[in-house]
Amino acid sequence: MSININRIKENLEYVGNTFNSGSEGYNRLAFSKEEKDAINWLEEELRNNGISVRRDSIGNLFARIGPEDKPVYAFGSHLDTVKNGGLYDGALGVMAALECLLQLKEQNSQHTAYELVCLVGEEGNPLGGTFGSRVITGQVNSDDLDDDILKAAALTKEQIKDASNTIQNYAGFIELHIEQGTVLENNGNKTGIVTNIAGIVRNHITVLGEAGHSGTMPMEYRKDALVMASEIVQYINSEVRKLDDGTVATVGQLEVRPNAATIIPGEVEMTFEVRSGNKDRLESFPEEVLSWIKENYDVKIKPGVTKPTNSMSDKIIETIEQAAAKLDLPTMRMMSGANHDTNTLAPFMDTGMIFVPSIDGISHNPAEKSDWKDIENAVNIMLETLQSLEK
Structure with missing residues (x-):
């Protein structure tokens, strides 16, 4: 048949x-x-x-x-x-x-x-x-x-x-x-x-900076939330690439506020997702990354979807x-x-x-x-x- x-x-x-x-x-x-x-x-x-x-x-x-x-x-x-x-x-x-x-x-x-x-x-x-x-x-x-x-x-x-x-x-x-x-x-x-x-762990991260005039605020005094968010994205990408068990991590959604050409970004909200078939890694890797983020940036973190x-x-x-x-x-x-x-x-x-x-x-x-x-x-x-x- x-x-x-x-x-x-x-x-x-x-x-x-x-x-x-x-x-x-x-x-x-x-x-x-x-x-x-x-x-x-x-x-x-x-x-x-x-x-x-x-x-x-x-x-x-x-x-x-x-x-x-x-x-x-x-x-x-x-x-x-x-x-x-x-x-x-x-x-x-x-x-x-x-x-x-x-x-x-x-x-x-x-x-x-x-x-x-x-x-x-x-x-x-x-x-x-x-x-x-x-x-x-x-x-x-x-x-x-x-x-x-x-x-x-x-x-x-x-x-x-x-x-x-x-x-x-x-x-x-x-x-x-x-x-x-x-x-x-x-x-x-x-x-x-x-x-x-693979299981899924998502966290919603809000990076807090300070909005300001894009033409008058000197570079050394800026608190650009988008620049900080980009550093976080790069860190996540570099750290997950060190793993050898198929774990992947993605920042696939960003919202920049106030999102105007003439204003330094004051806040960025982004979603940090980890997927892994390794149960221990699924728990430990997000925790390690979030700990580093909290140590280095002013952020608010809200847990999202978790699937084992x-x-x-x-x-x-x-x-x-x-x-x-x-x-x-x-x-x-x-x-x-x-x-x-x-x-x-x-x-x-x-x-x-x-x-x-x-x-x-x-x-x-x-x-x-x-x-x-x-x-x-x-x-x-x-x-x-x-x-x-x-x-």
């Missing part, structure tokens, strides 16, 4: 082109009409193929086949995108899952049940990324959420409470996703097997490798630097991820692309893995 790659391609392009707003790239933002319409389309496709579907109160979709009294292996991804995003991120995983479910339905296993999962709000949004998976695993306290933000997302606190802590007792969860980097491309376009997903690093299941990793070997397809183990719903689910069940090589590593961009032969290899490995897990 092998997958129908043309059906995956047609479904992916249909969803990308039909449920899309904006004039550049692909836009199905979290909680948007386009995301809702895309999930509604998926539900209709499943029901048309005789598959039972349920939706929870926040919009997550679950489609199950197989015996009610047998272990359930789940698989899937998300259909929302970043603004002006690409065709493949998230959606490819859902279309691959749909194809696998259709193939498994024909197989009619009496030993294992399978469930396609499409989770809402995975991409960064005002309610926080991986929202659908965090709600069902009880990691979102609705009382902490802003009413105006909830209203904009067309959600209520009651809906979130109804969906909270409803994670099923899955035997495992597998997500197929594009890599979004160049590791696989630089290693012969093998299929990636994720060993662990999680390892994938040895059982699922090995099953993926064995499935690929059976198909005579090359694989390599690797870490995921990007966060995914799988990372949220990992503490609750056996999890695994299969990565498709990304051309030039481009993602979150209209130019995002993967070779269809590489996609076909990865989806066939996923299907063989799911078939093998029932044995």
Whole structure:
């Protein structure tokens, strides 16, 4: 049994082109009409193929086949995108899952049940990324959420409470996703097997200087907040490059105030993010950097998002490798630097991820692309893995 790659391609392009707003790239933002319409389309496709579907109160979709009294292996991804995003991120995983479910339905296993999962709000949004998976695993306290933000997302606190802590007792969860980097491309376009997903620690730093006239204040008397912020950025970059465990650090967002050509910057707010698959490093490196910053500059620091690093299941990793070997397809183990719903689910069940090589590593961009032969290899490995897990 092998997958129908043309059906995956047609479904992916249909969803990308039909449920899309904006004039550049692909836009199905979290909680948007386009995301809702895309999930509604998926539900209709499943029901048309005789598959039972349920939706929870926040919009997550679950489609199950197989015996009610047998272990359930789940698989899937998300259909929302970043603004002006690409065709493949998230959606490819859902279309691959749909194809696998259709193939498994024909197989009619009496030993294992399978469930396609499409989770809402995975991409960064005002309610926080991986929202659908965090709600069902009880990691979102609705009382902490802003009413105006909830209203904009067309959600209520009651809906979130109804969906909270409803994670099923899955035997495992597998997500197929594009890599979004160049590791696989630089290693012969093998299929990636994720060993662990990097955790995230963010801090919001406000550098305090003193605004002044850009023409009259002598250089030696200036307290230029942007100059100080740039020194901090350089320090972070130089220090993280000394590490040899794959840890990365980014200052990707700055707001300069008052942000005028004739005024020395008096204040800069910036976001300092660290990602690492090493739990100890994820804790120690931000602390060391922030300590240095506080010693050398006048700053205010506000903690931001924290997401732990999680390892994938040895059982699922090995099953993926064995499935690929059976198909005579090359694989390599690797870490995921990007966060995914799988990372949220990992503490609750056996999890695994299969990565498709990304051309030039481009993602979150209209130019995002993967070779269809590489996609076909990865989806066939996923299907063989799911078939093998029932044995």
